Amino acid sequence: MDNLNNYLIVSAVLFSIGTIGxxxxxxxxxxxxxIELMLNAVNLTFVxxxxxxxNLDGQIFVFFIMTVAAAEAAVGLAMFIAFFNNRESIxxxxxxxxxx
Amino acid sequence: MDISSVFFALVTxxxxxxxxMVVTCKNPINSALSLVLTFFCLATYYAMLNAPFMAAxxxxxxxxxxxxxxxxxxxxxxxxxxxxxxxxxxxxxxxVMGIVTLLLTGLILTRGKVSQPVGGITSDMINKLGHxxxxxxxxxxDFLLPFEVTSILLLVAIVGAVILAKRKLS
Numbered sequence: 001m002d003n004l005n006n007y008l009i010v011s012a013v014l015f016s017i018g019t020i021g022x023x024x025x026x027x028x029x030x031x032x033x034x035i036e037l038m039l040n041a042v043n044l045t046f047v048x049x050x051x052x053x054x055n056l057d058g059q060i061f062v063f064f065i066m067t068v069a070a071a072e073a074a075v076g077l078a079m080f081i082a083f084f085n086n087r088e089s090i091x092x093x094x095x096x097x098x099x100x
Numbered sequence: 101m102d103i104s105s106v107f108f109a110l111v112t113x114x115x116x117x118x119x120x121m122v123v124t125c126k127n128p129i130n131s132a133l134s135l136v137l138t139f140f141c142l143a144t145y146y147a148m149l150n151a152p153f154m155a156a157x158x159x160x161x162x163x164x165x166x167x168x169x170x171x172x173x174x175x176x177x178x179x180x181x182x183x184x185x186x187x188x189x190x191x192x193x194x195x196v197m198g199i200v201t202l203l204l205t206g207l208i209l210t211r212g213k214v215s216q217p218v219g220g221i222t223s224d225m226i227n228k229l230g231h232x233x234x235x236x237x238x239x240x241x242d243f244l245l246p247f248e249v250t251s252i253l254l255l256v257a258i259v260g261a262v263i264l265a266k267r268k269l270s
Contacts, residue, residue, distance in 0.1 A: 004214065007145065010112050012205035014119050014138070016198045021123035023194030029128050029174055033135050036166065037119055040142050043158075051149040055219030056238045059154055060246075063239070066161050067250045071257030073166045077173045078264035084177050 115141035
């Protein structure tokens with residue numbers, strides 16, 4: 001099915017862009033947004049396969065991924081706020097307490 | 101070339117350009133707004149894939165809830181434009197890793213085989229019964245236990261966020 005391949009290619013490109021973002025940016029919130037982008041690329045793969053296979057299980061998985069992303073947003077942003085209160089910065093290079 | 105493939109190409113261009121802007125914009129607010137645009141493009145894909153409920157949830161949960169939280173945090177912390185990007189060797193290495201990821205997925209796409217449809221859900225069925233009803237039936241029968249476990253995950257997240265963000269009492 002040609003249609004499925006198009007969606008998978010878009011998903012692969014979005015995932016790679018997200019990977020590049022996580023590895024090249026310093027700002028913790030931008031890295032976090034890039035992780036969301038990667039999760040969304042995976043979601044697109046799940047929905048495309050679910051549509052192709054005629055089975056709704058993939059779309060249920062997308063729900064769970066969205067739940068994990070929401071929980072991650074709540075906890076992660078709270079961590080960023082706590083980190084900012086301590087270091088006056090959101091730069092990940094300033095998170096160096098456990099660095100050797 | 102029919103109208104749907106033209107539309108698909110258009111949405112793809114918007115999605116990839118806005119995803120690139122998430123990575124390249126210096127100001128985090130611009131990144132966040134580009135990410136919202138990407139989420140809308142993904143919702144369009146879901147609608148094109150005959151999953152209207154997923155499209156609605158994508159907009160409500162991602163573009164609505166999660167992005168509002170992120171934009172709120174960016175504005176609360178009043179983050180400056182980060183002028184100091186990572187060193188050029190880190191950017192180069194990260195880009196190489198990203199391209200390797202793309203090549204690996206491309207390899208899997210060209211070599212892999214996808215099985216023929218296994219389930220009985222057709223687009224006629226979705227149009228007739230409604231996507232929400234079909235999703236609900238699967239979610240509350242086959243996936244009932246994972247659905248309940250999800251509520252524990254959300255509870256843990258709520259408690260964690262409160263504990264992390266509260267002020268020191270002393």
